[in-house]
Amino acid sequence: MALRWEEPPEGPVLVLLDQTRLPAEEVDLVCTDVPALVEAIRSLAVRGAPLLGLAGAYGIALAAARGFDVDEAAESLAHARPTAVNLGYGVRRAVAAYHAAIRDDADDAQAAAAALAEARALHREDAEASDRMAAHGQALLDELLPAGGHRILTHCNTGALVSGGEGTALAVVKAVHRAGQLRRLWVDETRPLLQGARLTAYEAARAGMAYTLLADNAAGSLFAAGEVDAVLIGADRIAADGSVANKVGSYPLAVLARYHHVPFVVVAPTTTVDPATPDGASIEVEQRPGHEVTDITIPYAPIAGHEAGTGVPVAPLGTQAHNPAFDVTPPELVTAIVTEDGVISPVTADGIAELWSRSRSGNGMMSI
Numbered sequence: 001m002a003l004r005w006e007e008p009p010e011g012p013v014l015v016l017l018d019q020t021r022l023p024a025e026e027v028d029l030v031c032t033d034v035p036a037l038v039e040a041i042r043s044l045a046v047r048g049a050p051l052l053g054l055a056g057a058y059g060i061a062l063a064a065a066r067g068f069d070v071d072e073a074a075e076s077l078a079h080a081r082p083t084a085v086n087l088g089y090g091v092r093r094a095v096a097a098y099h100a101a102i103r104d105d106a107d108d109a110q111a112a113a114a115a116l117a118e119a120r121a122l123h124r125e126d127a128e129a130s131d132r133m134a135a136h137g138q139a140l141l142d143e144l145l146p147a148g149g150h151r152i153l154t155h156c157n158t159g160a161l162v163s164g165g166e167g168t169a170l171a172v173v174k175a176v177h178r179a180g181q182l183r184r185l186w187v188d189e190t191r192p193l194l195q196g197a198r199l200t201a202y203e204a205a206r207a208g209m210a211y212t213l214l215a216d217n218a219a220g221s222l223f224a225a226g227e228v229d230a231v232l233i234g235a236d237r238i239a240a241d242g243s244v245a246n247k248v249g250s251y252p253l254a255v256l257a258r259y260h261h262v263p264f265v266v267v268a269p270t271t272t273v274d275p276a277t278p279d280g281a282s283i284e285v286e287q288r289p290g291h292e293v294t295d296i297t298i299p300y301a302p303i304a305g306h307e308a309g310t311g312v313p314v315a316p317l318g319t320q321a322h323n324p325a326f327d328v329t330p331p332e333l334v335t336a337i338v339t340e341d342g343v344i345s346p347v348t349a350d351g352i353a354e355l356w357s358r359s360r361s362g363n364g365m366m367s368i
Protein backbone atom coordinates (compact mmCIF):
# COMPACT_ATOMS: atom_id res chain seq x y z
CA MET A 1 0.00 0.00 0.00
CA ALA A 2 1.42 3.39 -1.00
CA LEU A 3 0.36 5.08 2.23
CA ARG A 4 -1.20 4.03 5.54
CA TRP A 5 -2.17 5.46 8.91
CA GLU A 6 -0.88 3.67 12.00
CA GLU A 7 -1.31 4.28 15.71
CA PRO A 8 1.64 2.83 17.68
CA PRO A 9 1.83 3.60 21.43
CA GLU A 10 4.20 6.56 20.77
CA GLY A 11 1.48 8.32 18.79
CA PRO A 12 -0.09 8.28 15.33
CA VAL A 13 2.10 8.20 12.23
CA LEU A 14 1.63 8.33 8.49
CA VAL A 15 3.61 5.54 6.83
CA LEU A 16 4.62 6.00 3.20
CA LEU A 17 6.10 3.44 0.87
CA ASP A 18 9.22 5.42 -0.12
CA GLN A 19 8.88 5.61 -3.91
CA THR A 20 12.39 6.99 -4.33
CA ARG A 21 13.73 3.56 -3.28
CA LEU A 22 11.67 1.50 -5.73
CA PRO A 23 12.15 -0.88 -7.40
CA ALA A 24 15.31 -1.85 -5.52
CA GLU A 25 13.80 -1.86 -2.05
CA GLU A 26 10.36 -1.61 -0.46
CA VAL A 27 11.15 0.71 2.42
CA ASP A 28 8.65 2.49 4.65
CA LEU A 29 9.08 6.14 5.46
CA VAL A 30 7.45 7.00 8.77
CA CYS A 31 6.22 10.59 9.13
CA THR A 32 5.56 11.80 12.65
CA ASP A 33 5.10 15.45 11.75
CA VAL A 34 4.15 17.73 8.90
CA PRO A 35 7.66 18.98 7.96
CA ALA A 36 8.70 15.36 7.37
CA LEU A 37 5.65 14.82 5.18
CA VAL A 38 6.29 18.04 3.24
CA GLU A 39 9.84 16.85 2.59
CA ALA A 40 8.52 13.45 1.47
CA ILE A 41 6.18 15.21 -0.98
CA ARG A 42 8.95 17.44 -2.35
CA SER A 43 11.40 14.57 -2.74
CA LEU A 44 8.71 12.42 -4.47
CA ALA A 45 8.80 9.72 -1.80
CA VAL A 46 5.05 10.17 -2.08
CA ARG A 47 3.80 11.42 -5.45
CA GLY A 48 1.14 11.28 -8.15
CA ALA A 49 -1.96 13.45 -8.08
CA PRO A 50 -4.55 11.32 -6.23
CA LEU A 51 -2.02 10.07 -3.68
CA LEU A 52 -0.92 13.64 -3.01
CA GLY A 53 -4.56 14.38 -2.14
CA LEU A 54 -4.54 11.53 0.38
CA ALA A 55 -1.17 12.63 1.78
CA GLY A 56 -2.54 16.14 2.25
CA ALA A 57 -5.67 14.94 4.05
CA TYR A 58 -3.80 12.48 6.29
CA GLY A 59 -1.19 15.19 6.93
CA ILE A 60 -3.89 17.38 8.44
CA ALA A 61 -5.11 14.44 10.52
CA LEU A 62 -1.51 13.92 11.70
CA ALA A 63 -1.08 17.58 12.63
CA ALA A 64 -4.37 17.57 14.54
CA ALA A 65 -3.68 14.29 16.34
CA ARG A 66 -0.21 15.42 17.43
CA GLY A 67 -1.35 18.86 18.60
CA PHE A 68 0.29 20.96 15.86
CA ASP A 69 -1.36 24.07 14.46
CA VAL A 70 -3.72 22.73 11.79
CA ASP A 71 -3.95 25.94 9.74
CA GLU A 72 -0.17 26.26 9.60
CA ALA A 73 0.06 22.61 8.58
CA ALA A 74 -2.51 23.23 5.86
CA GLU A 75 -0.53 26.15 4.49
CA SER A 76 2.73 24.21 4.24
CA LEU A 77 1.17 21.01 2.92
CA ALA A 78 -0.99 22.69 0.28
CA HIS A 79 2.05 24.50 -1.13
CA ALA A 80 4.52 21.62 -0.98
CA ARG A 81 4.08 21.13 -4.75
CA PRO A 82 2.08 23.45 -7.00
CA THR A 83 0.69 21.52 -9.95
CA ALA A 84 -1.43 18.58 -8.75
CA VAL A 85 -4.72 20.13 -7.71
CA ASN A 86 -5.55 17.08 -5.57
CA LEU A 87 -3.03 18.07 -2.91
CA GLY A 88 -4.88 21.25 -1.95
CA TYR A 89 -8.19 19.46 -2.32
CA GLY A 90 -7.25 16.75 0.19
CA VAL A 91 -5.89 19.35 2.61
CA ARG A 92 -9.04 21.48 2.34
CA ARG A 93 -11.36 18.55 2.94
CA ALA A 94 -9.61 17.46 6.13
CA VAL A 95 -9.25 21.03 7.40
CA ALA A 96 -12.96 21.67 6.76
CA ALA A 97 -13.89 18.53 8.72
CA TYR A 98 -11.60 19.59 11.57
CA HIS A 99 -13.04 23.11 11.78
CA ALA A 100 -16.62 21.87 11.44
CA ALA A 101 -16.01 19.64 14.46
CA ILE A 102 -14.53 22.56 16.44
CA ARG A 103 -17.58 24.67 15.57
CA ASP A 104 -19.74 21.86 16.92
CA ASP A 105 -17.90 22.13 20.27
CA ALA A 106 -15.70 19.09 19.72
CA ASP A 107 -12.58 18.88 21.88
CA ASP A 108 -9.14 18.55 20.24
CA ALA A 109 -9.24 14.76 20.16
CA GLN A 110 -12.69 14.71 18.60
CA ALA A 111 -11.68 17.32 16.00
CA ALA A 112 -8.58 15.28 15.16
CA ALA A 113 -10.79 12.21 14.78
CA ALA A 114 -13.04 14.15 12.40
CA ALA A 115 -10.02 15.09 10.24
CA LEU A 116 -8.89 11.46 10.19
CA ALA A 117 -12.37 10.24 9.29
CA GLU A 118 -12.39 12.67 6.35
CA ALA A 119 -8.98 11.45 5.17
CA ARG A 120 -10.25 7.88 5.35
CA ALA A 121 -13.40 8.83 3.43
CA LEU A 122 -11.28 10.41 0.69
CA HIS A 123 -9.14 7.25 0.62
CA ARG A 124 -12.22 5.06 0.10
CA GLU A 125 -13.61 7.42 -2.55
CA ASP A 126 -10.31 7.35 -4.38
CA ALA A 127 -10.28 3.54 -4.45
CA GLU A 128 -13.86 3.46 -5.73
CA ALA A 129 -13.04 6.10 -8.35
CA SER A 130 -10.17 3.91 -9.58
CA ASP A 131 -12.52 0.99 -10.14
CA ARG A 132 -15.01 3.13 -12.00
CA MET A 133 -12.34 4.79 -14.16
CA ALA A 134 -11.01 1.33 -15.01
CA ALA A 135 -14.46 0.18 -16.14
CA HIS A 136 -15.18 3.33 -18.18
CA GLY A 137 -11.71 3.32 -19.72
CA GLN A 138 -11.88 -0.33 -20.68
CA ALA A 139 -15.28 0.19 -22.31
CA LEU A 140 -13.93 3.20 -24.22
CA LEU A 141 -10.97 1.24 -25.57
CA ASP A 142 -13.34 -1.55 -26.63
CA GLU A 143 -15.25 1.08 -28.62
CA LEU A 144 -12.20 2.80 -30.10
CA LEU A 145 -9.99 -0.18 -30.92
CA PRO A 146 -10.56 -3.44 -32.75
CA ALA A 147 -10.65 -6.55 -30.54
CA GLY A 148 -7.62 -8.81 -30.52
CA GLY A 149 -5.18 -7.18 -28.18
CA HIS A 150 -4.26 -3.59 -27.58
CA ARG A 151 -0.78 -2.07 -27.62
CA ILE A 152 -0.94 0.79 -25.13
CA LEU A 153 1.73 3.37 -24.50
CA THR A 154 1.88 5.11 -21.12
CA HIS A 155 4.00 7.78 -19.49
CA CYS A 156 5.04 8.35 -15.88
CA ASN A 157 3.35 6.22 -13.22
CA THR A 158 -0.39 6.13 -12.75
CA GLY A 159 -0.98 2.87 -10.88
CA ALA A 160 -1.55 1.68 -7.34
CA LEU A 161 1.45 3.77 -6.27
CA VAL A 162 -0.50 6.98 -6.90
CA SER A 163 -3.84 6.03 -5.47
CA GLY A 164 -5.94 4.52 -2.74
CA GLY A 165 -6.93 1.92 -5.34
CA GLU A 166 -5.50 0.61 -8.62
CA GLY A 167 -4.71 4.07 -9.98
CA THR A 168 -5.86 6.01 -13.02
CA ALA A 169 -4.50 5.20 -16.50
CA LEU A 170 -2.73 2.10 -15.23
CA ALA A 171 -5.96 0.93 -13.57
CA VAL A 172 -7.48 0.88 -17.07
CA VAL A 173 -4.46 -1.02 -18.42
CA LYS A 174 -4.80 -3.55 -15.59
CA ALA A 175 -8.48 -4.07 -16.42
CA VAL A 176 -7.61 -4.57 -20.10
CA HIS A 177 -4.88 -7.02 -19.04
CA ARG A 178 -7.28 -8.98 -16.81
CA ALA A 179 -9.69 -9.21 -19.75
CA GLY A 180 -6.91 -10.76 -21.84
CA GLN A 181 -6.90 -7.77 -24.20
CA LEU A 182 -3.46 -6.31 -23.49
CA ARG A 183 -1.03 -7.24 -26.22
CA ARG A 184 1.75 -4.96 -24.98
CA LEU A 185 2.26 -2.11 -22.56
CA TRP A 186 4.87 0.32 -23.83
CA VAL A 187 6.37 2.08 -20.81
CA ASP A 188 8.10 5.42 -21.33
CA GLU A 189 11.05 5.61 -18.94
CA THR A 190 9.96 9.20 -18.07
CA ARG A 191 13.13 11.22 -17.70
CA PRO A 192 14.47 12.77 -15.59
CA LEU A 193 13.23 10.90 -12.50
CA LEU A 194 12.29 7.67 -14.26
CA GLN A 195 8.83 7.12 -12.79
CA GLY A 196 8.10 4.88 -15.78
CA ALA A 197 11.22 2.74 -15.53
CA ARG A 198 11.24 2.50 -11.76
CA LEU A 199 7.55 2.48 -10.85
CA THR A 200 5.35 1.57 -13.83
CA ALA A 201 7.67 -1.26 -14.85
CA TYR A 202 7.60 -2.44 -11.21
CA GLU A 203 3.79 -2.48 -11.20
CA ALA A 204 3.53 -4.02 -14.67
CA ALA A 205 5.95 -6.81 -13.74
CA ARG A 206 4.04 -7.57 -10.55
CA ALA A 207 0.78 -7.69 -12.51
CA GLY A 208 2.30 -10.12 -15.02
CA MET A 209 1.77 -7.83 -18.01
CA ALA A 210 3.66 -8.07 -21.28
CA TYR A 211 5.51 -4.76 -21.07
CA THR A 212 8.49 -3.14 -22.74
CA LEU A 213 10.43 -0.16 -21.49
CA LEU A 214 11.59 2.54 -23.88
CA ALA A 215 13.57 5.75 -23.71
CA ASP A 216 11.10 8.62 -24.05
CA ASN A 217 12.62 9.71 -27.34
CA ALA A 218 12.04 6.24 -28.84
CA ALA A 219 8.26 6.76 -28.84
CA GLY A 220 8.20 8.53 -32.22
CA SER A 221 9.61 5.62 -34.16
CA LEU A 222 7.19 3.25 -32.41
CA PHE A 223 4.24 5.31 -33.65
CA ALA A 224 5.77 5.48 -37.11
CA ALA A 225 6.06 1.69 -37.16
CA GLY A 226 2.35 1.37 -36.29
CA GLU A 227 3.13 -0.29 -32.98
CA VAL A 228 0.94 1.90 -30.76
CA ASP A 229 -2.85 1.52 -30.69
CA ALA A 230 -3.58 4.03 -27.91
CA VAL A 231 -1.87 6.35 -25.44
CA LEU A 232 -3.19 6.34 -21.87
CA ILE A 233 -1.91 8.86 -19.35
CA GLY A 234 -3.03 10.43 -16.07
CA ALA A 235 -3.30 14.10 -15.13
CA ASP A 236 -2.21 16.43 -12.38
CA ARG A 237 -4.67 19.20 -13.18
CA ILE A 238 -7.37 19.57 -15.81
CA ALA A 239 -8.35 23.19 -16.47
CA ALA A 240 -11.89 24.38 -17.19
CA ASP A 241 -11.19 24.41 -20.93
CA GLY A 242 -10.01 20.77 -20.84
CA SER A 243 -6.26 21.48 -20.96
CA VAL A 244 -4.37 18.68 -19.24
CA ALA A 245 -1.24 19.15 -17.12
CA ASN A 246 0.66 15.90 -16.71
CA LYS A 247 4.24 14.67 -16.39
CA VAL A 248 6.59 16.46 -18.78
CA GLY A 249 6.71 14.50 -22.02
CA SER A 250 2.95 14.00 -22.21
CA TYR A 251 2.39 16.84 -24.68
CA PRO A 252 4.88 15.51 -27.27
CA LEU A 253 3.07 12.16 -27.07
CA ALA A 254 -0.23 13.92 -27.78
CA VAL A 255 1.29 15.57 -30.86
CA LEU A 256 2.67 12.25 -32.06
CA ALA A 257 -0.65 10.53 -31.41
CA ARG A 258 -2.57 13.11 -33.42
CA TYR A 259 -0.15 12.89 -36.35
CA HIS A 260 -0.41 9.11 -36.38
CA HIS A 261 -4.22 9.00 -35.80
CA VAL A 262 -3.86 7.19 -32.48
CA PRO A 263 -6.32 7.88 -29.61
CA PHE A 264 -4.80 9.93 -26.80
CA VAL A 265 -6.77 9.23 -23.64
CA VAL A 266 -6.43 10.94 -20.27
CA VAL A 267 -7.66 9.06 -17.20
CA ALA A 268 -8.19 11.09 -14.03
CA PRO A 269 -10.64 11.34 -11.16
CA THR A 270 -12.96 14.35 -10.95
CA THR A 271 -10.82 15.55 -8.03
CA THR A 272 -8.17 16.40 -10.66
CA VAL A 273 -10.55 18.70 -12.55
CA ASP A 274 -10.07 22.31 -11.53
CA PRO A 275 -12.78 24.65 -12.81
CA ALA A 276 -11.07 27.54 -11.01
CA THR A 277 -8.18 27.35 -13.50
CA PRO A 278 -9.60 28.67 -16.76
CA ASP A 279 -7.06 27.33 -19.25
CA GLY A 280 -3.74 25.64 -19.76
CA ALA A 281 -1.72 28.85 -19.63
CA SER A 282 -3.04 29.46 -16.11
CA ILE A 283 -1.73 26.16 -14.74
CA GLU A 284 1.34 26.60 -12.56
CA VAL A 285 3.97 24.15 -13.73
CA GLU A 286 6.43 23.07 -11.04
CA GLN A 287 10.06 23.78 -11.91
CA ARG A 288 12.39 21.27 -10.32
CA PRO A 289 16.10 21.52 -9.54
CA GLY A 290 18.49 21.41 -12.47
CA HIS A 291 20.59 18.63 -10.96
CA GLU A 292 17.77 16.20 -11.77
CA VAL A 293 18.71 16.77 -15.43
CA THR A 294 22.44 17.42 -15.25
CA ASP A 295 22.98 14.37 -13.04
CA ILE A 296 21.78 10.82 -13.37
CA THR A 297 20.31 10.31 -9.93
CA ILE A 298 20.43 6.88 -8.44
CA PRO A 299 17.77 7.00 -5.78
CA TYR A 300 18.92 3.85 -4.09
CA ALA A 301 22.42 2.47 -3.63
CA PRO A 302 23.04 -0.40 -6.05
CA ILE A 303 26.67 0.55 -6.73
CA ALA A 304 29.22 -0.15 -4.02
CA GLY A 305 30.51 3.12 -2.64
CA HIS A 306 27.68 5.16 -4.13
CA GLU A 307 25.65 7.04 -1.59
CA ALA A 308 21.88 6.68 -1.96
CA GLY A 309 20.12 9.70 -3.41
CA THR A 310 23.19 11.36 -4.93
CA GLY A 311 23.61 12.03 -8.60
CA VAL A 312 26.36 11.21 -11.08
CA PRO A 313 27.03 14.35 -13.16
CA VAL A 314 26.66 13.73 -16.90
CA ALA A 315 26.96 17.35 -18.09
CA PRO A 316 29.88 19.74 -17.60
CA LEU A 317 29.85 21.23 -14.12
CA GLY A 318 27.95 24.53 -14.11
CA THR A 319 25.60 23.52 -16.94
CA GLN A 320 22.18 25.17 -16.64
CA ALA A 321 19.18 22.88 -16.92
CA HIS A 322 15.55 23.42 -17.83
CA ASN A 323 13.48 21.07 -15.67
CA PRO A 324 9.72 21.58 -15.71
CA ALA A 325 8.02 18.66 -13.95
CA PHE A 326 4.91 18.86 -16.15
CA ASP A 327 3.66 20.05 -19.50
CA VAL A 328 0.23 21.04 -20.71
CA THR A 329 -1.67 19.34 -23.52
CA PRO A 330 -4.38 21.44 -25.18
CA PRO A 331 -7.88 19.92 -25.25
CA GLU A 332 -7.97 19.58 -29.03
CA LEU A 333 -5.22 16.95 -28.84
CA VAL A 334 -7.05 14.86 -26.23
CA THR A 335 -9.36 12.21 -27.65
CA ALA A 336 -11.17 11.64 -24.35
CA ILE A 337 -10.97 12.27 -20.63
CA VAL A 338 -12.07 9.26 -18.60
CA THR A 339 -13.30 10.00 -15.08
CA GLU A 340 -15.15 7.92 -12.50
CA ASP A 341 -18.30 9.80 -13.49
CA GLY A 342 -18.05 9.12 -17.20
CA VAL A 343 -16.13 9.97 -20.34
CA ILE A 344 -15.78 13.41 -21.91
CA SER A 345 -15.26 13.22 -25.67
CA PRO A 346 -14.74 15.49 -27.48
CA VAL A 347 -12.97 17.46 -24.78
CA THR A 348 -14.57 20.89 -24.57
CA ALA A 349 -15.20 23.48 -21.87
CA ASP A 350 -18.91 22.56 -22.04
CA GLY A 351 -18.10 18.90 -21.52
CA ILE A 352 -15.95 19.74 -18.48
CA ALA A 353 -18.66 22.03 -17.06
CA GLU A 354 -21.34 19.38 -17.57
CA LEU A 355 -19.22 16.74 -15.82
CA TRP A 356 -18.49 19.16 -13.04
CA SER A 357 -22.11 19.99 -12.42
CA ARG A 358 -23.03 16.32 -11.89
CA SER A 359 -19.91 14.99 -10.17
CA ARG A 360 -19.27 14.54 -6.46
CA SER A 361 -16.44 17.05 -6.59
CA GLY A 362 -18.78 19.63 -7.97
CA ASN A 363 -20.74 19.32 -4.78
CA GLY A 364 -19.16 22.45 -3.36
CA MET A 365 -16.11 20.59 -2.03
CA MET A 366 -13.56 22.20 -4.31
CA SER A 367 -14.48 25.68 -3.16
CA ILE A 368 -13.82 24.97 0.53
Ligand SMILES: CSC[C@@H](O)[C@@H](O)C(=O)COP(=O)(O)O
Pocket residue numbers: 044047048049050084155156157158159162167168169195233234235236246247248325
Ligand atom coordinates in the same frame (compact mmCIF):
# COMPACT_ATOMS: atom_id res chain seq x y z
C1 LIG B 1 -2.68 9.62 -11.45
S1 LIG B 1 -1.20 10.03 -11.64
C2 LIG B 1 -1.19 11.32 -12.85
C3 LIG B 1 -0.04 12.14 -12.62
O1 LIG B 1 -0.01 12.53 -11.27
C4 LIG B 1 1.26 11.43 -13.01
O2 LIG B 1 1.21 11.07 -14.36
C5 LIG B 1 2.33 12.40 -12.79
O3 LIG B 1 2.57 13.26 -13.60
C6 LIG B 1 3.00 12.34 -11.48
O4 LIG B 1 4.10 13.20 -11.40
P1 LIG B 1 5.05 13.14 -10.15
O5 LIG B 1 6.00 14.27 -10.40
O6 LIG B 1 5.70 11.80 -10.16
O7 LIG B 1 4.18 13.38 -8.93
